[in-house]
Every structure is written in structure tokens, then in C-alpha cells.
Amino acid sequence: MRQERNYEAIQELLQETSYSIRLLCEVAGTNRGAYYKWLQRKDTKEDQWNKTLVKAIKRLYKKLDGTFGYRRMTAELKRKYKCPINKKRIYRLMDKINLKAVIRRKAKQYKTSKPEHIAANILNRDFKAHCPNEKWVTDVTEFKYGEGKKAYLSAILDLHEKRIVRYNLTRANNNELVFKNLNEALETLSEDEHPLIHTDRGVQYTSYGFNRIIESAGLHHSMSRPGKCIDNGPMEAFWGNLKCEKYYLHKHEYQTFQQLAKAIEEYIYFYNYERLQLANGGYTPMEY
Template sequence: MAKSKFSAQEKLEVIQAYEKGNFSIKEVIEQYQISLSTFKDWRNKYNHLGLEGLQPSKSWTTYLKETKLQAVHDYLSGKYSLAEIIIRYGISSQSVLGTWIKQYNGQKDVKTTGKRVNRPMTKGRTTKLEERIFIARDCMENNKDYQGIAERYNVSYQQVHQWTKKYEEGGEDALRDRRGRVKPEAELTSEEKTALQMKKLEKDNERLRAENALLKKLEGNRKEARINQVRAEDTYLAIEEIHQSEHLSISLLCDVADIARSAYYKWKNRTPTENEQLNQTILVEMNELHQKVEGIYGYRRMTMNMRRVFQMPLNEKRIYRLMVIAGLQSMIRRKKKQYGKSNPQHIAENVLNREFTADQPNEKWVTDVTEFKYGSAHKAYLSAILDLHDGSIVSYVLSTTNNNPLVFETLNQATQAFPDAAPLLHSDRGFQYTSHGFKRLLQKAEIEPSMSRVGKFIDNGPMESFWGTLKCEKYYLHKYKTFDELQQAIDDYIHFYNHERLQKRLNDLTPMEYRSKAA
């Protein structure tokens, strides 16, 4: 092990320099060129073990597997700090304990630290079958003294170890050199070349299938709350599903996912921890209680009940996470979200003044945003511009967020569809329409703004009337589970409204027919 450049007495002088009040911690570690963690480690050992704790180790320290696991479990329980644990178990430094914790969390096997063996650096050499058999037998007869046998026959330690192992498992035949000579490409026949190319293509196609399948499984996946805390579990699950459905090898899938095959099998064969088993039991109790009270308990009241059932302290965050996993949700009334008031940046007069007729297309436009719901509790927002000449929808955008880009994109679509138009555009006083960005877009397109008076939604009557027509004739007639279903329904209705829906005020024509006639 590396020799410390500080003796026990020098370490004591560093500690006393701080404790006497002559220097701050920062000044001490800078003057003696040590890290903060090293200084804290020395102080800890001195406070608990005295000067003996500062003595450098003179030999390679051996730690049993049980000691390592107990130290890691004590740290993960949260009851002890790193400093307390290294004193408790006589660990040489915090970095050693940190390495054990990383191995444990990374699902690597924590093994007993063995004593170092000084193995000879003899290079391996070429041997014949008879010689390998003789060396393997001699090694077994001498209680597997690999080091002594390697020195005696001038071969490497690794060679002796491998030959002995193979001889034990497969006898003399296992020690044969089965490495074959690969034909150079110039010596291959045309049939062999074709077969080789086909084999390479099949291998490439199989890898491509594996890459595409993994990408589809993992693309867009969000980290979800789980009972266990295994990292990369989404990848392990994807590998397992693809192996079963696509019949691709585990080795190939692990290689594509950049995961060790041993790590996958360790995950597959792992035993749930005590915490995970407790979580599973809690989930069963919570499901039963949720059914009993007809879903009226939220996570706080659920936590109180679980504490009483299990007679142990349970954190609210833990119960909340388990409720998310189980899909348990309180059915009581939710608090409405409070929105802060915003001051409008740019306000325009009510230039339109409820004059809802226009002699020519693109003379007067009105615009607004309305809300839709889909799925269990999701919201979508539709922004549209309507031409008062024929009532046609000039442009529209559906989004999951009600923000400035939603309104800006609606206006950009309208100006791109009619680049020469310079209409009057009327809206309410929503935050998007009073923003600096919207004013700049209007000025760039030479569009005159007009805004409704405060609380006078009738000033934008035609747009409000269209929202009511859309919802009565389409939205309220169906249930929409996804955003895509809602988008398709709105696309279909607006096309129907513009091109197929006859209107009496337009002389029994559709808006687009009336528009083309005026043009």
C-alpha cells in the first residue's frame, strides 16, 4: 500500500495547529497541502483512538465480506456518518468505505479482501500437449502450488492455473490446442466468399434489429417511481422483453445496450431487499384500505393508517411514492391552482367596436384561445383566427400549453397564407395579445390591433360563437383519450366547417365558397 508522507507526530501537529486557534481549517489544509476530507479523517481518528489512530498501517489490511456488507448497510440506513462507520469498523479511510458503497450500489459482488500474493513475472512460453499434461498433473499432486510449479517449469502463473483447471474439468483432451488456421481471403472460393458475406449480412441485420427494438422500448421513457432502486432497470426490462418477443440473444442485446451480460443476469437473479419486501407488503395493505374507504384517502391520511398498521415510523414521501406506483389517487375535491395577476404591456382601443361585418376578405380578423380536456385530467388549448367577411377559419394551432408561442404561431400561419393582407385584428386582453412579442409581429405584418374592453366578452362575439359551435357540434359528442385523438377531431371539424357546412347568412354557401365568389 502507498506510504503516507506524514508521520503520526506530524499529523498531530496539524490537528493541534487548528485546535489551538492559530489557524482556520482553510489555512491549515492550504499550508500542509492536504484535502479537507483527509484533515477531518485525522481529527476523527485522533478523537476516538488517540495518537494510535494516527499511526500509518504497516501491512495490507484484510476485511471480511461480512464486515464490508455490515458497514455499507449501516451507512445506507442513515443512522451513522462515514466518519462514525470507519471508526466503528476500523476502516483505514473514508475512500475505502466509499469504494465498497459504490460496488454495492453498482450491483457488484463485495468480496473479502485477500492478502497480496507476490506472483512471479515469468512470461508464458509455447508448450506441447505432453508437457502441459505433465505440468497439470504435477500441480495437482503438489496441492496446486501454482507459483512453485510456474517457477520450476519456467512458465507463467496464469498458464499453470488454466492448464490445471482444464485438466480437472475435461482431462487430457481439454489441453489440446484447438486454435485453427483461418484461410486468407485470397484462398477462399467464390462459394465460400458468398457464404461469408451472407453470414456477415445476417449478423449485421440481427444487430440492426436489436438496436431498433431497444430504441423503441427506451425512447422517451421517463424515470418512474419503483419499489426497487436498481439503476438501469428500464434497460434490463427492455432486454428481457425483446429477448422473449424477438428471440434475439442476451449477449447481443447487452452489447447493443452497452451493459455487461453478467450485470443483466445479476439483476435477473437478484433477491429483493428487506425494504423492497416491506414496500410490497405496504402496497397490499394500501390497496385494501383504498378499496375499503372508496378512494377518499390522500397520501397524508394513508401514511397515518399505515403507521398504525405496521407500528413503525413511515415517511410521507415513501407512502406517496408507493401510491404513485400503485396508481392510487384521492377522489376528494382538489384545490384550484392560483394564478397571479399580470399587468398588460400593450393595450389597444376597441377599434372594431362590435362591427362584425366586412365587405372584403382579410379586412377584419378576430382571434381567441379556448380550452379542451382529454384523457383523465389533461388540458389542450386551441388558438384560431376567424375572418369576419365569410366566417372562415384562417389559421389555427392546438397545443398542450397556453403560452405566447401558441398565439404567435397562429398569427404566423395566417400571414404566411395571406402575405399581402393587412387586416384589423381584434382580440381580448389576454397576456399573449398584450405582450411585446405580439406587438412586434403585428407591426412587422402591418396589422392594426383592436382589443375588447375589460369584462366585455361580447366585443369578440363571432369568435366566442365559433367556439360554442365547435364544442356543441363536435367536442361534446365524443370522449377523447389522447391528444392525437383530439387533434384529429379538430382538424376534421374545421375542414368540414370551412368547406362543407352550409350557412344561411352566406346565401346557402360554405365559407370557402363564399370567399372564392367574393374574390
């Protein structure tokens, strides 16, 4: 693999510069005869398949703003070509053409609050659900737009198929945002569905108002332990995906609340209906 990269680099430099083959081979530490032999070789079926995959990888990487690493890239290519593709092959090819997923930013540290109502950590990091509407997780996250303006997104995620059940975006981070989102999600349930809902210890979730809605709907409330954001891991992971794959890449474009809202709406639709989930066996949440 290393020598092949050297040969390709020599070939590119010969087209772009006036350096001699002898000099370039000496700099690359490779044999000139081996380079000529490499030039005259014919592509094997394996080489042709790799070239096809590289072209597809580059198109997907550009289309998805560089947000997919080799694992998700493998899932997309398996679906596209309808054949087995080893993730190690995609890793090698992406490494060869120097393509890597964009790096996520570190999450902010948890800020403690004085709770009016608390609940035990019933979920206890058991993030598997046997059917839809068995376990929900929820949280609120912050976005900035325009000149120092802020917006807040409340979302509820179903742990069975990893779909976003309901979401609301407002300019104010208050109880009304969380209560409205929960009430809209409850309207999607049948009479015999009473999911466990897990939250962190934010002021909205420890309020008497939130607890009244929970009790009235016959839901069980689970809370993360103080300072343990991993207890709400799937929700934190979704925020990471949303911000890494959409928000941070186009942050400068969001000058108005409407522009930000449209981008979030587009991403959540993409997430539910088009984004393949490895945990779902390569299906989107709605397909699963």
C-alpha cells in the same frame, strides 16, 4: 296539429298494447268517430311532402348528432331539394317529432390580466367585412382529454366569409402557440393586405411580442373592452359551435391528444367546406 298527434299516439298504442280504441280515445279526449275518419283519410300532396321532410330531418339530425336547430336544418333541406322551404314548416315538423338542437354550455367568465400592451376597441362590434382579409378575430380556448389533461386551440377567423384562416393545437397555453398561429396566418396574405386583427385582453395578446409581430406586419390591433366577451362575438360563437357540435358530444372518446387533434381537424374542415352559413346566404365559408 294537437288532434293529429293524439290520433298518431292512439295508433301506436293500439299496436303496442291491448287497450281498446274506446278507452284510448277517452284518455286522449278525442272523438272515436273522428279517429276512424282520420284513419280512412288519404294523404294530400302536402302530407306526402311533410312525410318526406320528416324522414330527411331525422336522417340529418342523426348524422349531425342533433346539433342543428330548425334554421340550419331548413338551409340544409333547401339545398338538398333545391326548392323554397319555410323555416316555420321545419320548426313545426321538428316540434312534432320532438327533435331539438342540443343546448350549449355557458361560457366561463372573463379573468382579468395585467396588460403590457393595450389597444382600443377599433372593431367596436362591427362584424361585417367587405372583402377577405379585411378583419380577423382570434382567441384561444381550452379542451380536456384523457385523465385531467388539457389542450389549447388558437384560431383566427376571417369576418368576411367566416372561415378559419389558421389554427394550432398544443398542450401548453403560451405565447409560442399564439405567435406561431399568427405568423402562419400572415404568410397567407399578399403584400397589400393588412387586416385589422381583434383580440381579447389575454396575456398573449397584451404582450410586447405579439405587438411586435402586429407592427412588423403593418396590421392594426383592436382589443375587447375588459370583461366584454361580446366584443369578440364571432370568435366566441365559433368556439360554441365547435364544442357544441363536436367536442361535448364525443368528449369521452378523446383519451389521447392525437384523438382530440383529429376531431378538431375534422370539424374545422367540415366548418370551412361543408357547414352552411346562414350569414353567407346558405353557402359554406369556402363557397362564399
